[in-house]
Amino acid sequence: MSEIIAKLLEAVEFGKIDQKSPYPPQLRGMDGSHELTQQALESGVDPQRILEDALIPAMGNVGKKFSENKIFVPQMLMSAKAMGASMVQLKPFFASGAIKSKGTFIIGTVKGDLHDIGKNLVAMMVEGGGWTIVDLGVDVGSERFIDALKNNPGAVVGLSALLTTTMVNMGEIVAGIRQHVPETKVLIGGAPVNADFCKSIGADFYAPDPQKAVEYLNRLAS
């Protein structure tokens, strides 16, 4: 039983999606996360264990390696895809309540900005941390964040921006959220953003990379 979990952890960490996928070369021909998740569920492994003992630690390792510059965006994306191939099979268990999510994370790129790769990577890593994701996409203003918060009470919000000219819109969005749903925790990230800026707009946390966002969220959930 724990052998399947160990194999799944390895498949997700190194980005092996399914048996026929050529990447990564060292796992060529082996089962990927698609098959391993299927086998685990068929042999009666608790879905919560699949999430907690395979997916979360695998994506945690990926996040740490990315944070330390040991891997880069393509490897992280492959791991996220491998995670997705497993997660899609776990979806029914989230719906039925057999798996408990750590919470809901609403994420979007702020108004005036169309860059979504960084935002997507953070969303994937946070999902891999055991959270439910509500991705509002790009060019998102305060109203849509507030609406999403009303539909997902208690959710944490993440704001992304890639341009110095659009990061100023983060301040407006934080102010809007504070006014309507004041207890909300807001974390921000993106190339031009830093901790000083975070403080100046009254956001709660600046995440310099995806892993730091996951770690912050986990502190909130614990």
Add this chain to the structure above:
Amino acid sequence: MGQHTIRLHPLGKELVVNDQTPLIDLLHEYGVEFPCGGKGTCGKCQVKLLKGDIPVSASHRSKLDHFKLPDDCRLACQCLCTESITLQVEQYNHLILADESDFEFEPQSGVGVAVDLGTTTLVTQLVDLSNAKILAVETLLNPQVKYGADLISRIQAGLDGHLTEMTHLIRTAIGKMISIMLTGTNHNPNKIVLVGNTVMQRIFSGNDLAPLSCYPFHVEDLGLKSFSSSDLGWDFLADTTILFYPSIGSFVGSDILAGIAATGLYKKEKYTALIDLGTNGEIVVGNKDQIICASTAAGPAFEGANLSMGMRATTGAISSLRLAGTKIESSVIGKTEPKGICGSALIDAVAILLKLEQIGMFGEIGSGEERVQIDGPICLTQKDIYEFLLAKAAIAAGITILSKNLGIDTSEISEIYIAGGFGNYINTEHLLSTGMVETTEDKIHKMGNTALIGAKIFLFENGELSPKILGKTRHVNLEGFPEFQDIYISKMILG
């Protein structure tokens, strides 16, 4: 208090300034660059105090600590003059690409002036319109660089209330360059043609930069701008027609329009591409029937802005690297000790490290170390290599997506022209081995400063050429394509 004397070593310059004058205002004229626009985040504007002192604020101190600078160093952008001092500044000889290539023209009488108004560098040429001979040339660093190296920092500076100042700086600088070229001659140009990217056009024209600051980037009045010398505050050339050529789109300007004219792309039967590896990284693909273009965010890495030891192609920059056996040999501009690495050598370095298997297909340093040595003290860090991958992927993804949009495969592109500041120093074999451009060596042409060549072609035409090109050219936003993310990330892989 009152005034202080600032001595710049080894330039031998002495400047007398008022108390509390910011150093950034003085030094940009002497080759100290401010890539981050004075925020203190890039650490590139460091100067060494030889005599006297500059007090350090708490935020300045934390920045000095961050860059691990010795006690006698300061970040010039964080300094105010409070006493007389002597500073050691790096001696910058700017290597700016002018141009002497041949092009087709109809002889006319008189002379004209072609101006390449770049984000980083300015080039003006005085041209004899009877034979297209270059009579004089001037080059200068764009004085707006004190507001930042890239376009976004210039746009930000405009939003922060510095537009009038930037407009004044650039008009004065261009006027001065032209007046130097005309000094001692009795030439009176009939026509001056300026080309530059959209942001440069708007700053020169004194137009609002706000529409360029955020989505949907909708800019009115991209067209041809006509000025008289008095509009520009010049006290000469009263009868000269001064034209800033039209921009193609919000982030592709008349420098690329000029590139399309220079390469003749708009009249070619076969599909042709133009890649400008300047600050803005524009890509054009097309032929006589249809042309499509876009800008990418590739520039800063090639200009050294985001690299730990990156610099532009100036004195002390490693400009190229070769492999001799298993040893890396470098060429340094100015034949001095290497101080940093510029765009062309960055491509060489990655290609060579890949060949030596010191880095893998994801750019990962094989030894597991944080950095890899290139030459003497010059290293690339893991993060530098990742910066290169982002820039390389932006170019490769751009070519792929534009081709798809034309309904062709990238292999159907029969010629690829490489333009831009360091385009001529690029080693084609290395360029191909990184996968930045996916073609064969025989299809690549290094064409140098196509913006300037195009500006000269425009001196000889009567205004029909640019509408003809614009009529078949489309400008697109690469990030707007749903497949962008997957293609971009897949192109980050080397080889």
